[in-house]
Amino acid sequence: MNSELFITPFNLGLYFILIYSVVRSTVWFRNLSRPDKLRLQRGFFGRPFMDSLREIFSESLLHRKIFKKNPLLGYMHMSLAFGWFLLIVFGTFEADFFGEKHLNPPSHAIFFRWFNPDHGSEGFARIYGFWMDLLLAFILSGLLLAVIKRFIPRMMGMKKTTKHTWTDRIALTSLWLIFPSRLLAESFTCGAHGSGSFLTGNMGAALASFLPAAEIAPVFWWLYSLALGTFFLLLPVSRYFHIPVELFLIFMRNSGITTGDRHSSYTEVQTHACSSCGVCIGVCQMSYAAGIHDIQSAYFIKGLRNDRDIAAITANCLMCGRCEEVCPVGIELGPMRLIERRQGEREDHKLRLAEKYTITRRRSTLEKAPTQSYGYLEREEPEKAEVLFFAGCMTHLTPSVIVAMKKIMDSAGVKYRFMDEQGGVCCGRPLMLAGRDKEARELINHNSDIIWKSGAQILVTSCPICYKVFRESYYLEATVMHHSEFINLLIEEGSLRLGYLHRKVVYHDPCELGRGSGIYDEPRAVISYVAELQQASQERNMSLCCGGSLGNLTLSSEKRALIAADAARTLTVASPDELITACPLCKKTFAQATETKVSDIAELVAAALPKPAEIAAKRRPARAAVRTSRIG
Amino acid sequence: MMSEGRANKFGFAISRSRLIDYDATDRKVREYVTLREPSFRLCFACGGCTATCTAGQHTSFNLRRMNTYIRRGEIEPLREEVTRCMLCGKCLLVCPRGVNTRNVVAVAAEAIRKLGRNEL
Numbered sequence: 001m002n003s004e005l006f007i008t009p010f011n012l013g014l015y016f017i018l019i020y021s022v023v024r025s026t027v028w029f030r031n032l033s034r035p036d037k038l039r040l041q042r043g044f045f046g047r048p049f050m051d052s053l054r055e056i057f058s059e060s061l062l063h064r065k066i067f068k069k070n071p072l073l074g075y076m077h078m079s080l081a082f083g084w085f086l087l088i089v090f091g092t093f094e095a096d097f098f099g100e101k102h103l104n105p106p107s108h109a110i111f112f113r114w115f116n117p118d119h120g121s122e123g124f125a126r127i128y129g130f131w132m133d134l135l136l137a138f139i140l141s142g143l144l145l146a147v148i149k150r151f152i153p154r155m156m157g158m159k160k161t162t163k164h165t166w167t168d169r170i171a172l173t174s175l176w177l178i179f180p181s182r183l184l185a186e187s188f189t190c191g192a193h194g195s196g197s198f199l200t201g202n203m204g205a206a207l208a209s210f211l212p213a214a215e216i217a218p219v220f221w222w223l224y225s226l227a228l229g230t231f232f233l234l235l236p237v238s239r240y241f242h243i244p245v246e247l248f249l250i251f252m253r254n255s256g257i258t259t260g261d262r263h264s265s266y267t268e269v270q271t272h273a274c275s276s277c278g279v280c281i282g283v284c285q286m287s288y289a290a291g292i293h294d295i296q297s298a299y300f301i302k303g304l305r306n307d308r309d310i311a312a313i314t315a316n317c318l319m320c321g322r323c324e325e326v327c328p329v330g331i332e333l334g335p336m337r338l339i340e341r342r343q344g345e346r347e348d349h350k351l352r353l354a355e356k357y358t359i360t361r362r363r364s365t366l367e368k369a370p371t372q373s374y375g376y377l378e379r380e381e382p383e384k385a386e387v388l389f390f391a392g393c394m395t396h397l398t399p400s401v402i403v404a405m406k407k408i409m410d411s412a413g414v415k416y417r418f419m420d421e422q423g424g425v426c427c428g429r430p431l432m433l434a435g436r437d438k439e440a441r442e443l444i445n446h447n448s449d450i451i452w453k454s455g456a457q458i459l460v461t462s463c464p465i466c467y468k469v470f471r472e473s474y475y476l477e478a479t480v481m482h483h484s485e486f487i488n489l490l491i492e493e494g495s496l497r498l499g500y501l502h503r504k505v506v507y508h509d510p511c512e513l514g515r516g517s518g519i520y521d522e523p524r525a526v527i528s529y530v531a532e533l534q535q536a537s538q539e540r541n542m543s544l545c546c547g548g549s550l551g552n553l554t555l556s557s558e559k560r561a562l563i564a565a566d567a568a569r570t571l572t573v574a575s576p577d578e579l580i581t582a583c584p585l586c587k588k589t590f591a592q593a594t595e596t597k598v599s600d601i602a603e604l605v606a607a608a609l610p611k612p613a614e615i616a617a618k619r620r621p622a623r624a625a626v627r628t629s630r631i632g
Numbered sequence: 633m634m635s636e637g638r639a640n641k642f643g644f645a646i647s648r649s650r651l652i653d654y655d656a657t658d659r660k661v662r663e664y665v666t667l668r669e670p671s672f673r674l675c676f677a678c679g680g681c682t683a684t685c686t687a688g689q690h691t692s693f694n695l696r697r698m699n700t701y702i703r704r705g706e707i708e709p710l711r712e713e714v715t716r717c718m719l720c721g722k723c724l725l726v727c728p729r730g731v732n733t734r735n736v737v738a739v740a741a742e743a744i745r746k747l748g749r750n751e752l
Contacts, residue, residue: 371741372715376691393686393720423689426718434719434738443718550721553738556671557730588725 004114006218007107010225013232014106020236020357021244028248028265036257036266043255052251060246061085065328069279072145073156079142081243087135094132098125110228113186113200114221117193126197133199136186139179147176158282164239165306167353168276170230171238177227185220188213237356239302242275246329249273259335261437267339270331274301280323280333285545289566290559292316297323297333304340307351312554314340318563319433319551321515325541341435372439377425377446381453385417388456388478390447390470392463393426394584401462401584404606405483411609412495417454429469429512430550440473448474460486462602464513464583465550471517482513484523484582484601491529498530498608505604506534506576508567508590509543510583511551523582523601530608534574544570546581548589561593568594580604657705660752664743665702665736672736674729675699681723681733687716695723695733702740707747714741 032040043049058064061082067074088109095109096102098119108115120129149156164172183200190196191204192214207213235241249269257266280297287293295316303310314337324333389409395401409416425447428440451459451474459478461467470480481489490496507527513519520540527533538544547563568590571579579594581587582601590598665672681695682688688695693716701710714737723733746752 371745372717372719374687374690374716374718376716378690393722394725397684397722397725423686425690426686426720430719430721430734434734436719548725550719550734553719553735554669554732556732585721585725 004111006222006225007111008225009229010110010232011105011107011229013229017232017235017244024236025248028269031265031268032257033264036252036264039255039257040252043251048251048254048256052247052254055250055254056247059328060243060250063328066277066279069326069328070156070158073149073158076142076145076149076156079138080146083135083139083142087132087139090128090132090135094128098128111221111225113189113196114217117189118195120197121195129195129197133197133201136179136183137199140183143176143179153278158278164276165302167234167238167356168240171234171240174227174230174234175240177223178231181220181224181227185217185224188217188220192217237353239274239276241272242329245269245272246275249329249331253330259332259339261335261339261342263339263343267336270329270336271301271304273329274298274305274331275329276302277328279326279328283322283326283542285320285322285547285563285566286316286318286555286559289547289563290555291562292559297327297331297337300333300337300340301331304336306356310340315552315554317552318511318545318547318549318555320511320545320549322542322545325515338432338435341433342437343435372431372436372442374425374439374442374446377442379446380450382419382450383417384455385415386456387414387416387458387460388419388451388454389416390419390424390427390459390461390466392420392461392466392584393424394465394588395462396420396423398584398587398600401587401600401602404600404602405460405462407606407609408487408490408496408602411497412490414490414495416460417456419450419454427463427466427469428473429465432469432473433551434553440469444469444474448476451476451478458486462584462600464510464516465585468512468516482517482519482522482582484513484526485519487602487605488522488526491526496605497610498605499610501531501604501608503531503577504534504574505531505578505580506536506571506574507539507601508536508546508571508579508581508586509539510581510586511543511545511549513582514543515541523580526601526605527580530605531578534576536571537573538570546583546586546589547593548585550585560589564589564593568596572596578604652704658707658747659705661707661710661740661743661747662702662705664746664752665739668739668742669732669735671729671731672699672702675731676729678728680726680728684722684726686720686722687718691716693717695737698740699736702736707744710740711744714744 029037029040061078063074063077063081066077091109091112095104095112098116099108099112113119120126145156149158183203186196186200187204187207189204190200191208194205195201196204204213231240235243252266252269259266259270276298278298281287281293284296287296295313300310300313300317303313317337319334319337321334324331327333387409389405391402391405426443427447428443431437431440431443456478459470459476459480460483461470461480462483464482467480467482470476487496491498505527507523509515509520513523524533544567545563546567547560568579572594576596579590579596579598580601581590581598584600587598587600677696677699679696682697685693685695687693693713695717698710698713701713717737719734719737721734727733743752
């Protein structure tokens with residue numbers, strides 16, 4: 001009986017995908033850098049392996065993160081993934097326990113009902129049959145939701161659903177066919193033999209009452225096997241490749257591998273682990289506020305996967321990081337985009353189907369030829385100072401912030417030196433965001449030289465853009481502090497005396513400070529100390545981008561204005577007296593987008609300072625303790 | 633091109649700085665920049681960008697002059713000029729016309745690179 005011909009498509013597909021997955025992951029492993037290989041090997045025998053199993057269960061099967069986003073969408077993913085998993089596991093048990101012999105080939109479990117049509121009429125087998133029917137119903141309910149989602153994405157809390165390629169569409173169709181064809185195949189067989197539980201049994205009996213069930217059944221068994229086989233064969237060239245690849249990704253991530261700054265096996269794995277679910281499209285301000293629908297991370301990754309020319313997509317992104325926060329797979333989308341920006345121009349190469357299967361390493365990263373050079377910068381000999389204040393380019397466009405910072409530091413008695421009082425040199429972050437790391441390095445070296453020579457222990461900056469690059473890409477002895485952190489430190493150690501302003505304010509987390517550097521609490525502590533802080537609907541890690549981001553080189557000023565207006569509207573819903581931000585660029589951008597007064601956190605604090613006469617009377621020296629260095 | 637001497641014969645004087653020599657200039661860069669960054673055409677040469685420029689404080693870099701080079705197709709001085717910008721974005725914020733200044737510089741640099749490889 002085992003020689004039934006219809007199981008061939010399924011067997012072909014299954015053995016193909018198993019061998020393919022093993023070969024491909026071996027190649028990925030071989031292409032890893034040596035330290036990453038060691039990480040993975042160590043991870044295999046340690047905690048990361050157990051953590052990965054736990055994560056695979058909660059994310060790949062239960063889809064916890066998607067559940068949190070939208071219960072219906074979560075249920076849809078869970079029923080398909082977890083349901084199918086259970087169906088395979090319990091199907092295998094069923095075939096092993098109730099079949100003629102134990103340890104059967106996989107096909108025996110998948111087509112169990114065909115081989116054992118009379119099974120499950122009494123006792124434990126009856127209960128087991130009920131359970132198997134229940135699992136099938138569970139999956140089918142998810143499938144129904146998936147079909148609805150394709151046509152009415154809004155029902156699942158999705159603003160837009162991803163547009164797919166033709167291989168994705170065929171794979172999707174075969175996936176959708178798998179379970180209904182199994183239902184019909186089992187029903188017809190059960191109908192012909194008078195067996196089956198509540199779903200297959202009743203449906204089979206109904207169908208058999210007016211159709212020749214025994215003759216029709218093989219048609220659907222063939223369809224079932226063909227759907228499975230097609231799905232498996234197309235898996236590596238469709239978005240469903242994320243199913244096996246995500247397991248590998250979770251294990252790699254838990255072993256401590258990170259994206260780094262060039263293409264590697266890890267970026268390759270992340271590229272294939274993207275399920276094109278489109279959650280990133282929904283949160284993208286470029287999409288819902290500026291009406292640009294083709295540059296979101298799902299499309300970026302898809303372009304990478306298919307080796308298309310995606311230079312325009314890569315450049316046209318605010319780099320705000322909202323998509324990365326919500327990505328259910330946890331792909332490091334920001335670093336991936338930066339790597340691609342560093343890449344030289346890529347030729348548009350439409351992959352043929354066969355090429356999509358072949359295991360080629362991503363074409364090596366050609367660093368862009370340097371176009372900028374700053375040989376004209378002269379070395380500076382700075383004065384010694386304990387605290388160095390670097391306003392940053394943007395802050396020079398908001399002089400009120402500089403005035404406020406001077407007032408605050410004078411009031412606290414901080415002995416500081418103003419590093420770029422006469423206009424300094426850019427921190428290098430804008431160049432890095434444009435993928436020009438080599439040129440940025442020149443500026444970084446220039447600024448580092450000044451900072452080291454000054455002997456400063458604390459480097460305070462008013463600009464989150466500078467802050468991020470100082471912390472991450474400079475090698476410094478000084479502790480880098482954003483001015484909101486520094487003000488908080490001054491308040492905590494009692495060297496800053498402040499009054500209370502009776503104002504209601506709302507705080508906007510700048511992208512580079514919040515998501516970019518994880519500074520959420522210090523600005524809030526400072527604001528709550530001097531004024532009444534309102535909550536915003538989109539804050540902390542889901543804070544909105546002001547639209548002014550330097551991360552996007554190509555976005556027009558009109559589109560920027562749309563994003564700014566939308567963000568300002570969301571922030572000022574509760575009509576606060578002031579909109580507080582901690583970034584000069586956000587301040588400038590918002591000022592043009594809202595009627596509400598926009599201030600920097602330093603200006604708010606400066607307004608709460610006592611009158612100058614009082615300061616002179618009660619001046620106390622600052623003891624700006626240096627915190628343990630976070631620079632690594 | 634009509635020589636200065638001949639032009640003078642007809643009673644016209646030619647100011648050197650106003651002279652655009654189409655034999656020596658190359659309009660491809662201008663076309664490339666205007667295509668890739670259409671807002672370039674909005675510039676009315678107010679010079680706000682140049683006044684605020686970070687790089688301009690350290691060198692003679694002048695975005696307004698650079699724009700003139702692009703318009704006129706004077707490639708040689710442009711080649712030098714385009715390398716000095718730090719992309720810091722201050723000019724973007726002060727521009728009263730909403731010109732995407734950073735991208736003008738980036739695209740101009742790209743055009744120069746392509747010109748060198750004969751790809752433009």
